[in-house]
Amino acid sequence: MRTPVIDVAIVGAGPYGLSVAAHALGAGLDVRVFGKPMRAWEQHMPRGMLLKSEPDASHLGDPDGRYGLDAFHRYAYGEPVPVDRFAAYGKWFRARAVGQALDESEVTAVDTEGGLFALSLSSGESVLARTTVLALGFLPFAHRPGVVAALPPSACTHSSDHHELSAFAGRDVTVLGAGQSALETATLLAEAGAGVRIVARAGALAWNDVPVHRRSIMSRVRAPRSSLGSGWPSVAWSRLPGAVRYLPEQARRHIVRTTLGPAGSWWLRERFDGAVAVNLGTRLTACEQRDGIRLHLKDASGAVTTLDTEHVIAATGYRVDVARIEILGEHLRRQVASSGPAPRLSRGFETSVTGLYLVGLAAAATFGPAMRFVCGCDFAARRVTAGLVGRLRGPRRATRPTAS
Numbered sequence: 100m101r102t103p104v105i106d107v108a109i110v111g112a113g114p115y116g117l118s119v120a121a122h123a124l125g126a127g128l129d130v131r132v133f134g135k136p137m138r139a140w141e142q143h144m145p146r147g148m149l150l151k152s153e154p155d156a157s158h159l160g161d162p163d164g165r166y167g168l169d170a171f172h173r174y175a176y177g178e179p180v181p182v183d184r185f186a187a188y189g190k191w192f193r194a195r196a197v198g199q200a201l202d203e204s205e206v207t208a209v210d211t212e213g214g215l216f217a218l219s220l221s222s223g224e225s226v227l228a229r230t231t232v233l234a235l236g237f238l239p240f241a242h243r244p245g246v247v248a249a250l251p252p253s254a255c256t257h258s259s260d261h262h263e264l265s266a267f268a269g270r271d272v273t274v275l276g277a278g279q280s281a282l283e284t285a286t287l288l289a290e291a292g293a294g295v296r297i298v299a300r301a302g303a304l305a306w307n308d309v310p311v312h313r314r315s316i317m318s319r320v321r322a323p324r325s326s327l328g329s330g331w332p333s334v335a336w337s338r339l340p341g342a343v344r345y346l347p348e349q350a351r352r353h354i355v356r357t358t359l360g361p362a363g364s365w366w367l368r369e370r371f372d373g374a375v376a377v378n379l380g381t382r383l384t385a386c387e388q389r390d391g392i393r394l395h396l397k398d399a400s401g402a403v404t405t406l407d408t409e410h411v412i413a414a415t416g417y418r419v420d421v422a423r424i425e426i427l428g429e430h431l432r433r434q435v436a437s438s439g440p441a442p443r444l445s446r447g448f449e450t451s452v453t454g455l456y457l458v459g460l461a462a463a464a465t466f467g468p469a470m471r472f473v474c475g476c477d478f479a480a481r482r483v484t485a486g487l488v489g490r491l492r493g494p495r496r497a498t499r500p501t502a503s
């Protein structure tokens with residue numbers, strides 16, 4: 100069964116998809132957003148996780164600013180937001196700002212048909228849309244180091260594969276990585292009764308400072324707070340993501356890599372210390388599956404050791420690559436211009452395919468580190484909506500999904 104042609108199809112109902120939907124609906128566009136609301140937060144982050152971002156950096160965006168996190172629940176500065184409460188907030192936001200425009204079907208494919216986008220749904224239906232916004236989040240880009248790629252899922256998983264860690268009680272688990280995800284996953288595993296160690300290339304673990312509620316004027320001037328942490332550069336990248344787009348590509352890459360780099364939250368440190376063994380300054384060079392898994396490790400001096408474990412969790416982050424957006428038909432995917440693996444986007448988040456937009460992590464290489472976090476939702480949703488309105492109602496109305 101085919102539905103009538105809609106103006107805007109949004110794929111993904113996480114913070115970015117829901118925020119774009121709220122803004123586009125506010126602009127009077129005919130919108131449908133696809134996917135289970137907040138699925139990534141409910142199923143692909145560990146139970147018991149706390150948000151690293153401050154409450155004030157965790158608002159979804161709607162045109163009147165009525166449905167920020169604080170309208171759902173007022174958290175104090177420095178008070179961590181539990182992941183299940185944040186997912187509940189996203190659903191609360193959806194009920195108020197998006198309403199019936201949500202369809203919980205997954206999108207299985209996006210292609211073109213007769214100058215429109217054709218979306219195939221898990222329900223078996225298909226939908227035609229004049230424009231499409233991909234708000235796919237981080238899941239398509241989960242990165243596993245090549246050295247563990249040959250291990251089967253029973254032996255090695257990515258941190259985003261897990262929600263329930265209690266299944267690891269009594270088992271020996273090795274977590275690769277030294278960022279928040281690695282440190283928190285390891286801590287929650289230990290608390291669930293697993294024997295856990297971290298293996299990381301970093302020579303030392305970094306931890307964020309405990310937030311100070313009352314700061315001197317000098318300290319506030321020297322290092323003002325922002326939704327991306329303290330300091331003037333963070334203020335600039337969080338408040339002016341539109342300006343980041345005009346920086347040279349190498350500078351943008353550097354900013355994305357170094358802003359809020361791998362570090363554990365202040366509130367995690369006490370729980371981590373003593374509960375998790377650490378093996379730092381170590382590179383995993385090879386692994387093989389026997390009864391369990393044998394890891395071959397090389398330290399900074401070049402010394403090689405082996406380590407036996409029952410399961411490896413790669414908490415090794417996410418790498419954006421247009422080639423990994425598997426729902427895009429091959430022909431369409433090949434038309435999306437990129438710089439390296441990252442898509443090239445216009446000031447309105449449009450790809451080189453007319454009418455096809457990308458938001459969230461996939462836009463970080465263009466608009467900077469704010470796009471990796473919830474704090475970038477409102478900016479992205481406003482810009483995309485302005486672009487959609489221009490495409491659908493303005494003089495550039497022709498929306499054939501062809502490369503421009």
Ligand SMILES: Cc1cc2nc3c(=O)[nH]c(=O)nc-3n(C[C@H](O)[C@H](O)[C@H](O)COP(=O)(O)OP(=O)(O)OC[C@H]3O[C@@H](n4cnc5c(N)ncnc54)[C@H](O)[C@@H]3O)c2cc1C
Binds near residue numbers: 110138139149157
């Ligand atoms: C462990 C972890 C902790 C984090 N903690 C924080 C934090 O504290 N603060 C913060 O600001 N950011 C945090 N982040 C980053 C966070 O992921 C992003 O800020 C946020 O998820 C971006 O929202 P999004 O809508 O782009 O992506 P997502 O939340 O990933 O939403 C995208 C949605 O699209 C859906 N989807 C994908 N493909 C399809 C399809 N084909 N059809 C239908 N639906 C589809 C997915 O299921 C998903 O629900 C964390 C990330 C991780 C991995």
